[in-house]
Amino acid sequence: MNYFKFPLEDWTNRFVDGWLIPNMGGFFDGISEVLRWFIDVVTNGLSAVPAEILALLLIILAWKVGGKGLALFTFIGCVYLGAVDIWEAAMQTVAIVIVSTVISIMFGIPVGILSALNKTVDKMVRPILDFMQTLPSFVYLIPAILLFGLGGVPAVIATFVFATPPAVRMTNLGIKQVPSDVIEASRAFGSTPWQLLFKVQFPLAMPTVMAGINQTMMLALSMAVIASMIGAPGLGSTVLSGISTVNVGLGLTGGLGIVVLAIMLDRITQNLGDKNIKTKGR
Template structure:
């Protein structure tokens, strides 16, 4: 028996049950309400348009940013999702991915810029990101359930935590990779800090940042599927139902839907990154 594990387990449970939830329970409830509203708005927006029109929009985006081949794949994938009655589930999964990715971008990119500018911040942030990326994804579900209950909200929160590190790391890398001579030339012309950041460093770092956003979206999609174990709606729940019933056909149907959605999102975001170069 691991005797070290028992005191840590007991200490953690006492901290959560005796202090964290009683003291900060209202704060977590407020966050849950805000995130739930955001998820509802995005889901309603995705389902407001008819499936045919939404599919056409995805095909146009794929053609514009990723080429004809990806547009044809998007058409075939959309027909597949509609033919097996998984379109609504796909939109639910997409809503969770979109909300979690927006949170990751809004929080991750500023932290990445700050880390690139400050060595002290970078030394603090790096081990935190290492911890976030190496912690098994299933472990994120436990505090998410405890603090936010079941459903889409804990799915978004756990997905946000799991998917944010690439956005932070790639933003830091992109800022640091801006050539020194370009930075010196901008300083010589009298650029202020914000002019340097917004007109020189960020524009040149956008391809790298977009690569980070692409990875964030892929991680968000994988975590959104895993989060079906805590009641997250969407394609993951279809796969989970197939596992629960030992229904190979149902699991394969939902799994192929996830593959279709993942490839479409990956190719479109990669195309956007290529266009920004």
């Protein structure tokens, strides 16, 4: 089976070293600066608020959207993060999750709408999403490091690639699931395509869209440990330090912190979406 060797490795290295970096380096540096500024703004904003006040705000939000049970869990989770001295690392992780989720939503929802309304776009987008979802997570780190260096920026880029497909797919599904008779009735009453989309289709698709946003946030958080391998700060680096030094206690401390954050963010966003949907349905 060694009669022919396809030189994909050589071609890729020549393309990256010989054309991509020399010609597009400035473009990627510009993206890196914008993302670094965005991450710093969110991180500094979370750090500027005293931990006690931020925890209180989270507990109140959890109580409003999920009831006493979620508020109690949020209280216990915040106490744990502070008691084991990983609150600052948790906020760094939350900052990267917020930035990654916002960027994923900004790209994912419009692409999902376009793919739902245009069959050609849908056919083009589907294989790209399949590729993004099936490619092993560690593979994302290679181009991220190459083009954006180390730190939070490549972590956001890698997380964006990993977490965007649910936002696209769920938005697409939600738009397509709008009953055809509702669409026909809206057109009969003279709705323009924009009115049909933003006043009928998108509001009715909101439960599915919110589910996609929730999945996107959870996938972004699941990249925390992997992204720490390329210098991303936060709880992932705590877990990585525990692994590299065979410190079981440190790894468990950071790992439980990620679990606590994941449950809090998942339940709060889930209940927040349900609350908004019920309010609109009244």
